[in-house]
Amino acid sequence: MDALLHGRFAYRIARFILAAAFLVAGVIKLSDPDAFAETIAAFGILPAPLVDWAALLLPIIEVLAAIALLWDARGGLSVITALTLVFIAVLGYGLWLGLDIDCGCYGPGDPDAEAFSSLRTSLYRDFVLLGIAGYCMSWRMMNRRTVPASKHQ
Numbered sequence: 001m002d003a004l005l006h007g008r009f010a011y012r013i014a015r016f017i018l019a020a021a022f023l024v025a026g027v028i029k030l031s032d033p034d035a036f037a038e039t040i041a042a043f044g045i046l047p048a049p050l051v052d053w054a055a056l057l058l059p060i061i062e063v064l065a066a067i068a069l070l071w072d073a074r075g076g077l078s079v080i081t082a083l084t085l086v087f088i089a090v091l092g093y094g095l096w097l098g099l100d101i102d103c104g105c106y107g108p109g110d111p112d113a114e115a116f117s118s119l120r121t122s123l124y125r126d127f128v129l130l131g132i133a134g135y136c137m138s139w140r141m142m143n144r145r146t147v148p149a150s151k152h153q
Contacts, residue, residue: 011139014132018080019069021129026062028106029055039104043094058083077140081133084126091123 029036037055040046046054062083068076091103103122 006139006142008143011136011143014136014139015069015072015077018077018129018132018136019066021066022062022069022080022083023066025106026059026066029059029104030063033059036104039102042101043090043099045090045093077133077136081130081137084130084133088123088126088130091119091126094119095123 033052033055036059037051040054040058041048041051061079065076065079065083068074069080070076087105094101094103099119102118105122105125
């Protein structure tokens with residue numbers, strides 16, 4: 001069991017799950033940036049002039065970070081982890097305020113069916129994604145190759 005959890009295959013599956021979640025979310029948001037901008041505005045965190053920029057830049061960052069993570073490129077996992085932490089903070093803020101809105105994570109949803117429960121469900125999902133990111137980070141740390149000391153010091 002230990003070999004399964006610490007093996008390269010498990011790490012690749014975890015990376016794929018994270019990358020797929022962010023790639024799908026980013027592509028959906030890019031397909032309708034106006035709807036995503038409305039969702040961002042509903043949280044009331046950003047000033048109005050920044051909402052449209054955020055609605056364009058955030059999904060682009062998600063897609064690029066997902067692609068980087070798929071290729072196990074430097075920075076991909078760090079960006080995905082940072083985005084997940086930001087999303088958790090925003091969702092927590094929305095729940096704390098009692099906002100009755102869709103999270104906008106995977107595009108606009110049915111506002112009547114998903115309203116308040118969408119934020120809570122999305123928060124739980126983001127904690128799972130954060131756990132997967134934590135697994136990937138710890139796997140990398142445990143499997144880091146050490147550079148042998150130079151003979152000519």
